[in-house]
Amino acid sequence: MTGRVSFVGAGPGAADLITVRGAKRMAEADVVLWAPSVVEAECVREHARPDAELVDFSRVPEAEVVEVYRRASVAGLRVVRLHAGDPSLWGGLRDQQETCRRLGLETDVVPGVSPVSAAAASVGRELTTSDRAQSLLLVGPETAEHVEEFAAHGTTMAISASGARAGLLVERLRAGGYADDTPVVVAYKVSLPDETVAQTTLGGLEACVKEHKLYRTTLFLVGEVLAQPASRRRVAVVEGDEPVRRARPSKWAKRASRPVAESPSAAAWSAVHDWQETARTKRATAKPKPEPVGEPLLQLVADAAEETAPDRVGAVAEEGPGPEDRPRGKPVVAAAAKRKPAAVQASTTPRKPTAARAKKNKRVN
Incomplete structure (x- = not known):
């Protein structure tokens, strides 16, 4: 059996924001590579098998990670490498895939919910609109020095940068053409219980970061589309003569509607709990034993x-077949049994005695 390495997006932080496919890969995994600094331990506890091997790749040299891949190739193991958010965003995916292919391993990528999407959802905003901004610029920590050049486009920006350098970020955005009243969303550990999500403007950004003591890598959403929407009058919807079609409740929806005392997210995740347990035990189940021939x-x-x-x-x-037949x-x-009798019985009919053959005498002339 060929080993496989799956690069799975763990989502922005909350354990129930991982995709169903990502949860399946983790439930099947023999080895889970993750970094506790960027992926919450709750995500691993919730979805990984109890007997899975856990490796913190942020605290071991790259040679040890390659050794895990080599063991997977020899023993046919299933390995999951967890990425914060989505693997396609600042995940170093290409180098890891090339290493796995050199070792003869199969690879697949499972997308995840990015922190950018989670931050926009937390404030109920869309990042692109037809009248204000039709594009989105993603700026990572390594390219934060080019913010001024990117800001010249005047569109929505998602900037991942150190909160300790918020003052320098404000200067570069101003130099790129953004006004002080430009809306800004500050997001840190979004979707987690201790998340920080604040709405401010470019002029008050530095004070907002100091107020919340955000000195590590923080996500900043900048653009006019993040402005507070004006209140709109509700329009009554009148149903016509055509019957209204309602969604048929699925098995998962019925399970998710059951009250769960632990947390609100536990009720939603219970919809796939049984299926996930089946995936967990699939790898650990032995091959079926052959039927006894006794x-x-x-x-x-x-x-x-x-x-x-x-x-x-x-x-x-005569009577026709019945249930007992x-x-x-x-x-x-x-x-x-129909094709071949169960046993061969010897015949009990006595044979007729055969007369002894008379000797032919030679005719004497």
């Missing part, structure tokens, strides 16, 4: 042979 199998063959006796066949032909063993065993 007394049980011989008894099935004998029962099938009795059902094919001549008097029984005649009775079935069905074979009691497995269909394959019964069919084999």
Whole structure:
């Protein structure tokens, strides 16, 4: 069996914001590579098997990570490498894929919910609109020095930068053409219980960061589309003559509607709990044992042979088959019994004695 390495997006932080496919890959994994500094431990506890090997790749050299891949190639292991948010954003995905391919490993990528999407959802805003901004610029920590050049486009920006350098970020955005009243969303650990999500303007950004003591890498959303929407009058929807079609409740929806005392997210995740447990045990389940060829199998063959006796066949032909006439063993065993008798019996009919042949005498002339 060929080993496989799955690069899974763990989402912005909350354990129930991982995709269903990502949860399945983790439930099947023999080894989970993750970094506690960027992926919450709750996500690993919730979705990984209890006997899975956990490796903190942020505290070990790259050679040890390659050794994990080599073991997976030799033993046919399933490995999951967790990425914060989505693997396609600042995840170093290409180098890891090339290493796995050199070792003969299969690879697949499972997308995840990015922190950018989670931050926009937390304030109920869309990042692109037809009238204000039709594009989105993603700026990572390594390219934060080019913010002034990117700001010249005047569109929505998602900037991942150190909160300790918020003052320098404000200067570069101003130099790029953004006004002080430009809306800004500050997001840190979004979707987690200790998240910080604040709405401010470019002029008050530095004070907002100091107020919330955000000195580590923080996400900043900048653009006119983040302005507070004006209140709109509700319009009543009148149903026409055509019947309203309602969604049919699925099995998952019924399970998710059950009250769960632990947390609101636990109720939603309970919809896939049974399925996930099946995926967890799939890798640990041994191959099915072959059927014994001792007394049980011989008894099935004998029962099938009795059902094919001549008097029984005649009775079935006259009365028609009934429920009691069905074979009691497995269909394959019964069919084999019909083709071949269960035992070969010696004939009890005595043979007629054969007369001894008379010797032919030579004719004497």
